[in-house]
Amino acid sequence: MQQTIIELELALLSPEVRCDANVLDELIHADFLEVGATGISFGKPEVLARLPKEKPPVFRVSDMQYRLLSEDLVQLNYRACFKPVNEVDKRYSLRTSLWKCSNGRWQMIYHQGTPCAPFF
Numbered sequence: 001m002q003q004t005i006i007e008l009e010l011a012l013l014s015p016e017v018r019c020d021a022n023v024l025d026e027l028i029h030a031d032f033l034e035v036g037a038t039g040i041s042f043g044k045p046e047v048l049a050r051l052p053k054e055k056p057p058v059f060r061v062s063d064m065q066y067r068l069l070s071e072d073l074v075q076l077n078y079r080a081c082f083k084p085v086n087e088v089d090k091r092y093s094l095r096t097s098l099w100k101c102s103n104g105r106w107q108m109i110y111h112q113g114t115p116c117a118p119f120f
Contacts, residue, residue, distance in 0.1 A: 002066045005074050005099050008106055009064075013080075015056040021048050029100055029107035037093060037113045057082040062119075072101040079119055092118050 011017045012027055025048060032044040060081045067075040076097045083090045098110035 001068075001074070005066065005076060005106060006064055008099065008108070009076050009078075009097055010061070012108065013059040013061070015058070018051045018054070018056040021052045024048055024051060026105075027107055029102065029109040031109055032107075033110050035112040037091070037115050055085040057084050069098075074099045074106075079116075080113070081119070090118070092116050 008027060012024075017023050017027070025044075028044050028047060030044060032047065033041055034043075034047065035041045062079045064076065064078045067077075069075055076095075076099070078095050079092070080095050081090055081092050092115065093113040094116050095111070095113045097108055099106050100109040101107075
């Protein structure tokens with residue numbers, strides 16, 4: 001299960017998935033909540049409307065940590081570095097995602113990215 005969850009998380013960071021509203025819809029839970037680096041929170045409808053229109057950055061991730069919270073809930077913590085398109089500086093964040101298994105399918109139900117000092 002650990003490898004599956006990590007692969008799903010990495011898929012959500014990939015340009016191919018971020019540009020595909022149908023795949024995003026499958027991977028993101030209906031009750032999804034994200035707290036962005038700016039402190040603004042938003043749900044699944046906003047993600048489905050925004051991500052496919054953005055030119056996706058390339059992410060570098062490290063220190064992936066997996067915790068099984070219950071038989072149907074998993075937490076991932078990791079570090080991420082990316083450079084948004086049309087920006088000069090890279091951004092660094094500590095990220096936490098919760099994945100919930102509903103009807104036999106794992107979906108992200110929560111995500112938070114907290115800005116941090118550079119680490120690469």
